[in-house]
Amino acid sequence: MEYSRILKEIYEEIQPYAQEGKPASYIPELLKVNPDRYGICLRTIEGKEYAQGDSDERFAVQSISKVFSLAMSFGRIGNELWKRIGVEPSGNAFNSIFQLEMEKGIPRNPLINAGALVMADVLLSVLEYPEREYLSFVRKLCGNDTIQYNESMAASEREYGYLNAAITNILKYHDNIENDIERVLRFYFxxxxxxxxCRELAHSFLPFADHTRPFSFDGTELTTSQVKRINAIMQTCGFYDEAGEFSYLVGLPGKSGVGGGIAAVCPRKYAVAVWSPRLNSKGNSVMGMKALELLTTKTAVSIF
Amino acid sequence: MEYSRILKEIYEEIQPYAQEGKPASYIPELLKVNPDRYGICLRTIEGKEYAQGDSDERFAVQSISKVFSLAMSFGRIGNELWKRIGVEPSGNAFNSIFQLEMEKGIPRNPLINAGALVMADVLLSVLEYPEREYLSFVRKLCGNDTIQYNESMAASEREYGYLNAAITNILKYHDNIENDIERVLRFYFxxxxxxxxCRELAHSFLPFADHTRPFSFDGTELTTSQVKRINAIMQTCGFYDEAGEFSYLVGLPGKSGVGGGIAAVCPRKYAVAVWSPRLNSKGNSVMGMKALELLTTKTAVSIF
Amino acid sequence: MEYSRILKEIYEEIQPYAQEGKPASYIPELLKVNPDRYGICLRTIEGKEYAQGDSDERFAVQSISKVFSLAMSFGRIGNELWKRIGVEPSGNAFNSIFQLEMEKGIPRNPLINAGALVMADVLLSVLEYPEREYLSFVRKLCGNDTIQYNESMAASEREYGYLNAAITNILKYHDNIENDIERVLRFYFxxxxxxxxCRELAHSFLPFADHTRPFSFDGTELTTSQVKRINAIMQTCGFYDEAGEFSYLVGLPGKSGVGGGIAAVCPRKYAVAVWSPRLNSKGNSVMGMKALELLTTKTAVSIF
Amino acid sequence: MEYSRILKEIYEEIQPYAQEGKPASYIPELLKVNPDRYGICLRTIEGKEYAQGDSDERFAVQSISKVFSLAMSFGRIGNELWKRIGVEPSGNAFNSIFQLEMEKGIPRNPLINAGALVMADVLLSVLEYPEREYLSFVRKLCGNDTIQYNESMAASEREYGYLNAAITNILKYHDNIENDIERVLRFYFxxxxxxxxCRELAHSFLPFADHTRPFSFDGTELTTSQVKRINAIMQTCGFYDEAGEFSYLVGLPGKSGVGGGIAAVCPRKYAVAVWSPRLNSKGNSVMGMKALELLTTKTAVSIF
Incomplete structure (x- = not known):
């Protein structure tokens, strides 16, 4: 099929960018990863899978997990969620502390740290065994039961997580955190x-692209309308200060993580995951962004 | 066809919102309009047109004109435009002055006032007869040669346009305005x-939905890729502080104006224009927003 | 002496304000205090003392302690202090979080919370027994060995101290805290x-007014120049968002606390302490502010 | 007398700073001035005058004129002034636009541009011949009838005065400007x-130091209390982002101008004016700041 050829072409065309950017280094764990890795996997709603490069090597999903948290908390408490979090685009971490103050502790959207911390708080309140149930949901979503938390990475992130601790305290000050601050932070990390x-990540995002099958995984159920709304939020809020740039160049809903991963969906067609640890100045994978731009250009398919 | 029925249903279902909100009143001209008007027109890429209500009454397009300016300046100077304007979502006027300062006079995107003022400056520099050529382009786009500037409204807006004058001065201070400040303001207004x-507006937006015909009007030419990029910018930036909400509830690229109009496109399907003067607290038409939300729900078609 | 008469007159003239404002209530401990208390004590550099009202009842000095911390940390590490804290006026807590971000974790001045948290960190690093030595210094300064920490109030403030925890985390993120965050917060509270x-407080501020005797208390020594600089900082930064108003109406260097106390100095003449728990909207004692305004009007003595 | 010797010592001790900083260059007029000039003049309330260096060469007072405007508008409309302007310290131009928005068009204090523009508006409303009466007042204050506006400098500043035009438009938007925007800007410049x-400037500031003579010049009258309040405002707000630093190092109320001048008062003792065109990064004269710091150190006299 054509996708195989396209992924190969993309691989070749992004080589000039292979040494651009720097991997995240704020915790020692992240520096253990080989910065030269690159993998991509595209999975169609017909169930076909196309992969290229290091698509079988695992990496920390980091902020991509915010989409899982959004699915889970939106599925559990529905529109109640929007009393505690907005759906408007935001800027970077610095702005988000400022906006949090200006907007009385209501995070701008679920895909920034402040929003994810509130969702962690929501899940701590509604789930009986939050950590276990969260992992179980993600395992079902990606169809693989060996998915795990990386406990030493989580501990390391907590140790240096001063900005997130600041944000959680501001949220608590504005009564938008119910549980213990430390508990929320640890669950979030x-x-x-x-x-x-990449294969697992593409698999886990396919349900957001596929409206023909019900979204129902391990007790988390979403209507088609809710799935579309998650896509809309990814479209406007998925890439921090580069959300507009991504929408402009790629034209697909998606979410990036500081580990170098990006997952995106082409509604009614496919889900795609790409990974490369070197990041641009906005914190998004250099080769990942370029690969997705080429993908939508070559397939001449975007949502627009 | 089904669209006729849907527009009728929408008309009935939005009646409960008929008295919600207030029309803009910052200049006397705007208060001359009957606040109870409501019109809608949907035009498909096959050329069929469906209208309802006061769809033949003209109103000031206001900020919807920013899309025409974007098409014209992007068509004329191409990617040079992005050296002077960004593509990231922004907030309201107040934030935009703050951001303009923080970001050294580069407007966040073309669909906020600061961005449109820079585009007016671009057009003043590249066109021989800016006012005449701009009007001529818009006339071709909507297929009607009787379209006119409303000179008394423009004069009235200039007289009270303190915030826009402040923004233009800040842009000039940061060397992002080439022409005379007063000239730029008058052209913008x-x-x-x-x-x-609504019929004319739907007509003028159809070329953004239709990728099968070349975008070429009165000397302004855009590639399919450029048209898609304008859609991507409308998607993330078209509704000020409500861009995320619109993306979330409606799921179509679009642009609103303080005159109560909203134009939106469903790529590869249709363009739609709706008008009702009463605005919500964010400055967008109450019935217009509701009508479009119902439209995408009833047709079960959104970009997501 | 005339001061007795003046204090009596002040007492009478401020009665109309006796029910204005509300005492701080963010922790239960603060609500145990009788809101109708009012005391004042003026102590001259010749050693005379004039008191009125509830001047023998103790209250929590709260932010007035920032002056003691400034004397102690400035005395210990000298101008090194200004590498970690500025001397420019600031606004309220909300602004201070914003400014802290904008200014890379350098608090604007020592008399806002962020500055005091950095000074607590300084003292934790340079003192062998920080809590004991701090208390010992304050006891020497006010000439009374029975002065104590209120442990239950400190614990209560820590429990609800979300904003201060947020600030300390931001400081730590910017490498401006050396010790453990929790340790810093507990020492600060x-x-x-x-x-x-009021008698003890006036006593403890007299050394800042009196340049004839060396400032030397329990190992903390300041030069006359350093004492004057502390006065200059109190003048511009001692009253949060009301620093200018206080400078304008009263014209003396001073520092207020949320417990309702205010201490001020008239260089080369006297120190004065006033206490009344009801606060205005800026967090300063209503009757205290009024009393000091009347004092400088009646004595026709201000620094200007 | 001792002051002569001190001024000589100061002159020698500041030589190492003679090439530090750069004169203002935002308008051509300012670049005509020899950047190596340095003059100082101290005038005591007994009427003695001590001068050094280029103390007879005139320069543009720039923002020092804000003190004259404050005296004149406070004298004419009294406390009504504080309904339109605050007395709290502010930051630089960028912050002041932000604060102006946050605080609904009320400038933080009279000594920033926004405040001076409101005072210009006040004087335009209350004076019959504003330009003529303003000049007449300043001439009386400094005892010299040859003082003049520099019309070509004023015109040049207006031409490039984009930030001030932005500020005036924001003020007008918030209904804090009564007169025509252009008229206000021209009067201000x-x-x-x-x-x-320096001799004339020291002369003109002496009435703010001297409380023994009534402040009454050409119809502008101030009570002693009002004069002290102007000093208090100069103390907290006279040096933009360096107000605290100046208060800390010098300890006198004063006001700087971008032309390189600084005027300050030692209440009940003297007024001093210093001039040197090279500015530090905050826009204050490098040698001027240093000279005044040495002056108060050597005379061991500050207000603290």
Whole structure:
């Protein structure tokens, strides 16, 4: 099929960018990863899978987990979620502290750290065994039961997680955190530490592209309308300060993580996951962004 | 066809919102409009047109003209435009002055006032007869040669346009305005004053939905890729502080104006224009927003 | 002497304000205090003392302790202090989080919370027994060995101290905290919890007014120049968002606390302490502010 | 007398700073000035005058004129002034636009541009011949009838005065400007263009130091209390982002101008004016700041 050829062409065309950018280094764990890795996997709603490069090596999903948290908390409490979190695009971490103050502790959207911390708080309140049930949901979503938290990475992130601790305290000050601050932070960092490879990640995002099958995984159920809304939020809020740039160049809903992963969906067609640890100045994977731009250009398919 | 029925249903279902919100009143001209008007027109890429309500009454397009300016300046100077304007979502006027300062006079995107003022400056520099050529382009786009500037409205807006004058001065301070400040302001306000009805507006947006015909109007030419990029920018930036909400509830690229109009496109399917003067607190038409939300729900078609 | 008469007149003239404002209530401990208390004590550099009202009842000095911390840390590490803290006026807590971000973790001045948290960190690093030595210094300064921390108030403030925890985390993120965050917070809240009455407070501020005697207390020594600089900082930064108003109306260097206390100095003449728990919207004692305004008007003595 | 010796010592000790900093260059007029000039003049309330260096050469007073405007508008409309302007310290131009928005068009204090523009508006409303009466007041204050506006400098500043035009538009938007925007700007820039030398400037500030003589000049009258309040405002707000630093190092109320001048008062003792065109990064004269720091150190006299 044509996708195989396209992934190969992309691989060749992004080589000039192979040494651009730097991997995240704020915790020692992240520096253990080989910065030269590159993998991509595209999975169609017909169930075909096309992969290239290091698509079987796992990496920390980091902020991509915010999409799983959004699915799970939106599925559990429905529109109640929007009383505690907005759906408007935001800027980077610095702005988000400022906005949090201006907007009385209501995070701008679920895909920034402040929003994810509130969702962690929601899940701590509604789930009986939060850590276990969260992992179980993600395992079902990607069809692989060996998915794990990386406990040492989570501990390391907590140790240096001063900005997230600041954000959680501001949220608590504004009564938008119900549980213990430390508990919320630890759950949040465990979510970020989950390790997946590109195949698993593409698999886990396919249900957001496929409206023909019901979204129902391990007790988390979403209507088609809710799935579309998650896509809409990824479209406007998935890439921090580069959300507009991604929408402009790629034209697909998606979410990036500081581990170098990006997952995106082409509604009614496919899900795609790409991974390469070197990041641009906005914190998004250099080769990942370029690969997805080429993908939508070559397939002449975007949502627009 | 089904669209006729859907527009009728929408009309009935939005009646409970008929008295919600208030029309813009910052200039006397705007208060002359009957606040109870409501019109809608949907035009498919096959050329069929479906209308309902006051779809033949003209109103000031206001900020919807920013899409025409974007098409014209992007068509004329191409990617040079992005050296002077970004493509990231922004907030309201107040934030945009703050961001303009923080970001050294580069407007966040073309669909906020600061961005449109820079585009007016671009057009003043590249066109021989800016006002005449701009109007001529819009006339071709909507297929109607009687479209006009509303000179008294433009003059009135200039008189009270303190915030826009402040923004233009900040842009000039940062060397992002080449022409005379007063000239830029007057051209900008004339663009906003253009009067169109829903039929004309839907007609003028159809080329953004239709990728099968070349975008070429009165000397302004855009590639399919450029048209898609304008859609991507409308998607993330078209509704000020409500861009995320619109993306979330409606799921179509679009642009609103303070005159109560909203135009949106469903790529490869249709363009739609709706008008109702009463605005919500974010400055977008109450019935217009609701009508479009119902449209995509009832047709079960969104870009996601 | 005339001061007795003046204090009596002040007492009478401020009665109309006796029910204005509300005492701080963010922790239960603060609500145990009778809101109708009012005391004042003026102590001249010749050693005379004039008191009125509830001047023997102790209250939590709260932010007035920042002056003690400034004297102690400036005395110990000298101008090194200004590498970690500025001397420019600031706004309220909300602004201070914003400024902290903008200015890379350097608090604007020593008399806002962020500055005091850095000073607590300094003292934790340079003192062998920080809590004991701090208390010992304050006891020497006010000439009373029974001064104590209020441990239950300190614990209560820590429990609800989300904003201060947020600030300390931001400081740590910017490498401006050396010690453990929790340790810094607990030391800071103990400083705030110190209980003093107006006589003791006036006594403890007299060394800042009196340049004829060396400032030397329990190992903390300041030159005359350093004492004047502390006065200059109190003048511009002592009253949060009301620093200018206080400078304008009263014209003396001073520092207020959320417990309702205010201490001020008239260089080369006297120190004065006033206490009344009801606060205005800026967090300063209503009757205290009024009393000091009347004092400088009646004595026709200000620094200007 | 001792002051002569001190001024000589100061002159020698600041030589190492003679080439530090750069003169303002935002308008051509300012670059005509020899950047190596240095003059100082101290005038005591007994009427003695001590001068050194280029103390007879005139320069543009620029923002120092804000003190004259404050005296004149406070004298004319009294406390009504504080309904339109605050008395709290502010930051630089960028912050002041942000604060102006946050605080609904009320400038933080009279000594920033926004405040001076409101005072220009006040004077335009209450004076019959604003330009003529303003100049007449300043001439009386400094005892010299040859003082003039520099019309070409004022015109040049208006031409490039984009930030001030932005500020005036924001003020007008918030209904804090009564007169025509252009009229206000032109009056303001003429005030800034006034040329004075150090002797004249010291003379004009002496009435703020001297409480023994009534402040009454050409119809502008201030009570002693009002004069002290102007000093208090100079103390907290006179040096933009360096107000705290100046208060800390020098300890006198004063005001700087971008032309390189600084005027300060030692209440009940003297007024001093210093001039040197090279500015530090905060826009204050390098040698001027240093000279005043040495002056208060050597005389061991500050207000603290």
């Amino acid at each position: 465990r979510q970020c530490s989950i390790g997946m490879n | 004339r663009q906003c004053s253009i009067g169109m009805n | 103990r400083q705030c919890s110190i209980g003093m009455n | 003429r005030q800034c263009s006034i040329g004075m030398n």
